[in-house]
Structures are given as C-alpha cells and as structure tokens.
Amino acid sequence: MALKYQNGVLVSAATRGDGQEGEDITINAKRIRSIPLRLRINDPPEILEIRGEAFISNNSFQEINAYRESKGEQLFANPRNACAGSLRQLDPKVVSKRNLDFYAYQVHFPNNPIFKKKYNNQWARLEFLKDCGFKINLHSKLINNIAELEKYYEFWKKERNKINFDADGIVIKINDIKNQEILGHTQKAPRWAIALKFPAEEITTKIQSLSFQVGRSGAITPVANFEEVQLAGTKVSRATLHNIERFEYLDIHYSDTIIVRKAGEIIPEVVKVIKELRINNSVKIKFPKFCPSCGCKLEKIPAEATIKCINRNCEAVLIGLLKHWVSKSAMNIDGLGAKIIEQLLEAKLIRNISDLYTLNYEKLIKLERMGEKSILNLLKGIRKFKKSIMEKKIIWIRD
Ligand SMILES: [Zn+2]
Structure with a gap:
C-alpha cells in the first residue's frame, strides 16, 4: 500500500496496483489499527509518502476461515487473498473485524531536503517510521558484509515458520540513500533492492x-x-x-x-x-x-x-461456468457470488447463464437465508450489468 500524509494527517491510501495506478482504499485503510491516522511526531513534514505491506497473520486467517465455515460462507484460499479481498470491501466495518496488520518499510520526503538529509539511510528511515507510530518488521537487521547476510538468510530459511505470516524470502536494500539514488531503477524495479527467495518447503x-x-x-x-x-x-x-x-x-x-x-x-x-x-x-x-x-x-x-466431460448439460460444468460468469475476472456482478449460484441451482431457479437475467424478486424470495436487502442488492447488480452491456456492447464468446 501507498499512504500519503499531509501535515501529519492520513489523507489517502492506495493499493500498489500495476505500479502506475492503484485502487483508492482510504476508507478501509483507516480501519487498520497499525496505520496511524495522525503521526506521533511534532512538526511533521508537509507531505509524507509511506510504502508498506498490509497483511493478515496466520492466526487471524485461521479465525476468519473458521468463522466463515460456521456461517456456510466460502473460505479464503490463503491469507493474501483474504487481505486483498478485505481491502476491496465495500463495508469498512468488515475490515475492522478482519484484523488486518500493516508494516511500513519505506518513506519519501517529497521536496524536503532537510528531512532527506536528516534521514539519509534506510535504517534511520525505519527508525523514523517507528517514531511516527508505524509498526516495522522487527526481524529487519542492519548488516555490514556478505558473510552476515548469508547467516541472516540461512537463519530465516530455517526459522520462517516461527513467524506469524507466510514469508517466501528476504529483501536486501542498500542502506545509503545517496547510493540508492546513484543505482537508480530499471524499467521494472530498483537496482538497490533485491529479493532472495527461499526454496519451497x-x-x-x-x-x-x-x-x-x-x-x-x-x-x-x-x-x-x-x-x-x-x-x-x-x-x-x-x-x-x-x-x-x-x-x-x-x-x-x-x-x-x-x-x-x-x-x-x-x-x-x-x-x-x-x-x-x-x-x-x-x-x-x-x-x-x-x-x-x-x-x-x-x-x-x-x-x-x-x-x-463433453456433455454440455453436465451440472458440474454448468456450475463452473456460472461461477466464472459472475466472478470478478468475468462479468463481476455485484451481490452475485459462488454461494448464491449454488443455492439458485439447487432451488432450480436457474439452468443456464441467460436465466440469471430473468431473476426477479418473486423467485429470489424463495431462497433460504436470502434477506430483503441482499435480494435488492443482487437485482441492482444485475440491472447495472445489463445497462453496461448495452452501453459498452460487450460481446461474449464461449470458451
Ligand atoms: Zn459431466
């Protein structure tokens, strides 16, 4: 995530996205306890840009899935999906419940030579982030030579399971900011930072x-x-x-x-x-x-x-198609998830994709555990989608 503070106050939060453009997730970021709404330092710089990683610890992840299982909801595949999904939630209250955490790892002082000079290395900047009220990864270490680095890598290769989140490697950064600037960036990544991955366990x-x-x-x-x-x-x-x-x-x-x-x-x-x-x-x-x-x-x-299976009426194929049709990577219909598709099929309210567009209140109210609000939400999602088809003239080719 990228956070922006103006005069010490959090004003925006975005996902990294493709590196150029991310999603605005300010409202949800404010619900993460380890992101300070106001920095804990006197006289903060006018603008401060902070990069860091939002995550869900393995313990919290297991609690979330246990809860979802008890409610008959679809389980998250892994903590990363659970975290990304939570940050895109429309309801910020859900974010509070998911117990997201945030580690800051980088800070920029745009147009501020005084702060840049005062904090002229990575380590000092991590200390600064701590002073501001951020959590940083406490396993970070200042290392002086390659032998120490090898030791550090070997240590975490063995001990990584003792951390309460999944780690697939370590990141090494050049400490001196001036040297970082000399090294610069390639098209894709900085030349002053590199990831060393662990072999798969x-x-x-x-x-x-x-x-x-x-x-x-x-x-x-x-x-x-x-x-x-x-x-x-x-x-x-x-x-x-x-x-x-x-x-x-x-x-x-x-x-x-x-x-x-x-x-x-x-x-x-x-x-x-x-x-x-x-x-x-x-x-x-x-x-x-x-x-x-x-x-x-x-x-x-x-x-x-x-x-x-080449049977066009095979139920498993149909379920797979319908689930894909409503998913984020395809039509992305609000309020219509895999769980509801299963319920609709079970109640024989749909048999194919076109049936989705004939769903109405009278049909949906027959479903168990389907409240008034969810029904209206779903119908709104379908209407919105139909409208967008007509506007964009989306053509669908069966794969
Ligand atoms: Zn079949």
Whole structure:
C-alpha cells in the first residue's frame, strides 16, 4: 500500500496496483489499527509518502476461515487473498473485524531536503517510521558484509515458520540513500533492492484418496487428499495433480507416501511419490472413465493433454461456468457470488447463464437465508450489468 500524509494527517491510501495506478482504499485503510491516522511526531513534514505491506497473520486467517465455515460462507484460499479481498470491501466495518496488520518499510520526503538529509539511510528511515507510530518488521537487521547476510538468510530459511505470516524470502536494500539514488531503477524495479527467495518447503505425508474435479471447460483435474500437514504456515490436506500427464507420471497407489510443497508459496502440489516406502500389493488409483458429476463417458483430448466431460448439460460444468460468469475476472456482478449460484441451482431457479437475467424478486424470495436487502442488492447488480452491456456492447464468446 501507498499512504500519503499531509501535515501529519492520513489523507489517502492506495493499493500498489500495476505500479502506475492503484485502487483508492482510504476508507478501509483507516480501519487498520497499525496505520496511524495522525503521526506521533511534532512538526511533521508537509507531505509524507509511506510504502508498506498490509497483511493478515496466520492466526487471524485461521479465525476468519473458521468463522466463515460456521456461517456456510466460502473460505479464503490463503491469507493474501483474504487481505486483498478485505481491502476491496465495500463495508469498512468488515475490515475492522478482519484484523488486518500493516508494516511500513519505506518513506519519501517529497521536496524536503532537510528531512532527506536528516534521514539519509534506510535504517534511520525505519527508525523514523517507528517514531511516527508505524509498526516495522522487527526481524529487519542492519548488516555490514556478505558473510552476515548469508547467516541472516540461512537463519530465516530455517526459522520462517516461527513467524506469524507466510514469508517466501528476504529483501536486501542498500542502506545509503545517496547510493540508492546513484543505482537508480530499471524499467521494472530498483537496482538497490533485491529479493532472495527461499526454496519451497517440502514435506512428506500419506495419500488417502484422489478426487476428480470437473472444471468449467469440462476438464477433469485430479486432486490428492492426504493426511493433514503444516506447510509454509498453513494446514494442508489437498493438493492438485494438475492434469492427466502429471497423474500418469506420479503413478499414485493407495497409502503411498508422497512429498508435497506449495508452488509459488500458495497452491499446494504433489512433487513425487516415495516409491521405496510403498507397501506391498498396494492398489494403483485409476483415472475414472466416466464423469463424476453426470456419469457420461469421458474423452481424451490429445492436443490439450486433458480428459474432458463433453456433455454440455453436465451440472458440474454448468456450475463452473456460472461461477466464472459472475466472478470478478468475468462479468463481476455485484451481490452475485459462488454461494448464491449454488443455492439458485439447487432451488432450480436457474439452468443456464441467460436465466440469471430473468431473476426477479418473486423467485429470489424463495431462497433460504436470502434477506430483503441482499435480494435488492443482487437485482441492482444485475440491472447495472445489463445497462453496461448495452452501453459498452460487450460481446461474449464461449470458451
Ligand atoms: Zn459431466
């Protein structure tokens, strides 16, 4: 996040976005307790720009998901999604409840040579941020040579799970601001800062079963279910096998011991089977011949390396399509989420995408747990979307 303070008062907060343009999240940022609304220093500079990272600790993340589960709401995939989703919330009260935290790591003093000179290195600027009332990452360390740096990296490679948030590496910065300025930026990143990533953490566990999920294109994705393990800060008991090729390569039998890791620190995946530990006469898990949702015969699509259900009326495909249709990356219809889609299908109020646009109050009131306010909100979202189609002439091509 980028925060701006005018005469010591928080005036705006934005997400980093693409580096050029971010989203305005000022109202929600004000609900994060570790972001001071007013700086705790006397005579602050007229303008102050602060960069930092908003996050949700692993403990808070588990509490949020436990609460959502108890309410029958969809779970967040990981703390990062939960945090980004919370900051885009329309209701700032929700942000307060999500227990977001913020670490400041950088400060700029635009057009202010006095402050620039007074705080002429990164370390002094971190101290300044602390004085202002910000939290900084307490594991930050001032390091004098490469040997110390190696020690620091090796230490956190082993100890990173003891921190209450997921860390995928460390960031090293040149301390002296003058040297930072000499080094400057490339098109994409500063030359005075670099990230050193940790190797992905791997752990062994035991296979219980495989499930086969039907995606919106009809493609079947094998997913491994295993004994729960703690991996890179979160509890994991399922991991994707991606596709049929990976499934064949891994050759999983019941009760196999497997190695799992998080790809990009987010999505758990099965790395390999430890064949030396395979029990005698164990049974190989087979890829299904028929769709687990509709029972139609599955077909191999050689060009895509996938196995697909090609039944256009397959319920799993339909659910996948509808969920995608209303999602942020597609039509982004306000008030219409995956959960409501499931309810609508269950109540047989919709069968396809065009049915979404014939939804009305009389139909929606039949749904359980659907209040007056949510219904009006949803209908408003649909109306808004229809209007935008007509204005923008959006053309949709089925994928
Ligand atoms: Zn099917």
